[in-house]
Every structure is written in C-alpha cells, then in structure tokens.
Amino acid sequence: MIITDTHTHLYSEAFNDDRHEMIKRALSQNVSRFFIPAIDSTYTASMLQLEKDYPEHVFLMMGLHPTHVKDNYKDELRHVEEMLAKRKFYAVGEIGIDLYWDKSTLGIQQEAFRYQIQLAKKYKLPIVIHCREAFDEIFEVLETEKSADLFGIFHCFTGTLEQAKQAIAYNMKLGIGGVATFKNGKIDQFLNQISLNHIVLETDSPYLAPVPYRGKRNESAYIINVLEQLSHIYYNVSLEEIANITTQNSKDVFGV
DSSP: OOOOEBOOTTGGGGGGHHHHHHHHHHHHEEEEHHHHHOOOOOGHHHHEEEHHHHEEEEEOOOOOOOGGOOTTTHHHHHHHHHHHHHHHSSSSEEEEETTTGGGGHHHHHHHHHHHHHHHHTTOOOOEEEEEEEESHHHHHHHHHHSSTTTOETTTOOOOOHHHHHHHHHHTEEEEEEGGGTTTTGGGGGGGGGOOOOGGOOOOOOOOOOOOSSSTSSOOOOOOOOHHHHHHTTTTTTTHHHHHHHHHHHHHHHHHH
C-alpha cells in the first residue's frame, strides 16, 4: 500500500525540532509520496533542501500563496516564473484566493491567480488551488481560464456538493484531509456521492489535524486517520483500495 500526501508543508517552522523523525513516522505508515506546496520566495531554499534530503519521496510545487499576495507581489511572481523556467516542478501551487484574512487584496489576488494559471498552462503543469471564503471568486477566474490544459487539485475542499461538482467540471480533483473527520466539517455528509476517482488525500500539515489530533500540530502520518474516515464514508471500502485509487489519482495529476 502506497499512500500519497498531496499537500504537506514539511518545511514549516513547526517541524524545525523534529522534521526528520516526523517524516520517518510517515514513511513507517506507508506514506511515501509528499507533494510540497510553495508559499513565497522566503521558503524556496528550505523546499529545495527538503528535496535534496528525500529525493525519492519529496516533489515540489512552485507558486505564490494568496495570503502572501502583498505590495511586492509582482516581484514574487517574477520569482515563481524564474524558478519554473530553471528546473522541474510538479505543479503551480498553492495559488488561489483567500478572503478570510484580507478582503482588500482581492483585486491583486485575482491578478496573481490568473497569471499563475497561465504559467501552469505554459509549462503544462497542474494547479493546486487554495480557496477560503472565495468559491464564487475562484470559479469566476476558472470560468475565464477553462480549457483542456487547465487541471489540478482543489486543495482542502470544504464546499458543498454542488461546489464539488463544479470544481470537478473544471478538471479538478478534490483534496480531502482532516476536515472530513470534523463533526462540523459537513463534507462527510455528501462525499460518498462523489466517485473516489475524483479524490486525492492530503494533510496540509502542520495545519488542520484530523480527529483525534484536532487542535494539535498535524503531520503526514496522520493521513491514516483521514483514510480510515473515508473508508467509513464510502461504506467500508478498504484502506488499501482507497490508498491505491487516490495515489493513482495523484499520479494522473502530477505525472509522477
């Protein structure tokens, strides 16, 4: 059984004291593929070091996170473009729109999102979308950019069944993580109406730890708890089958 964590911030400062031990715990649970989203240029060096330390397990993305779209966003986008031109990445992400923290930057968030989608098309890469309180705004951009070469993952999907279907219609897989284990997460109420062929697993560690670790630091090994919850949601489909299907889905998206 090979389990893929399609979204984990292994370079986070939250892991500075025990990063290698934490990764070993995940590997011991058969979590052996880690896809690493970017935030901004300040994390690039640590991401590259992580890949150097775990070349068979770590796969990097490049992008500018929407909450880091600030006054210097054009410099940051130049960095993204320079890195994509320089070496191999497996996705442009995480990118998108976040209106939870700051609504005043909506205009430049939309601009950065659209620009990075176009970079992904240029380099024939998937996108990994961050969406918080911004489904309408995200879908508006995707509608203008939709094409055969637009595809990727709707990271940390927390929407409704209709929004799930809309995301899938834009060639997006749904990234399912700890929220599926929350009593108030809501997605567990309809997820079994979505084929497993449209789903990938993620942790978003160190954030959004699943039950029974909710409120604590998340780590990639805890993806087992998400797997167990999905087995329950999908009426006792085995952990191995869900792991196999979702890993194959991740291969279809990332090409590795």
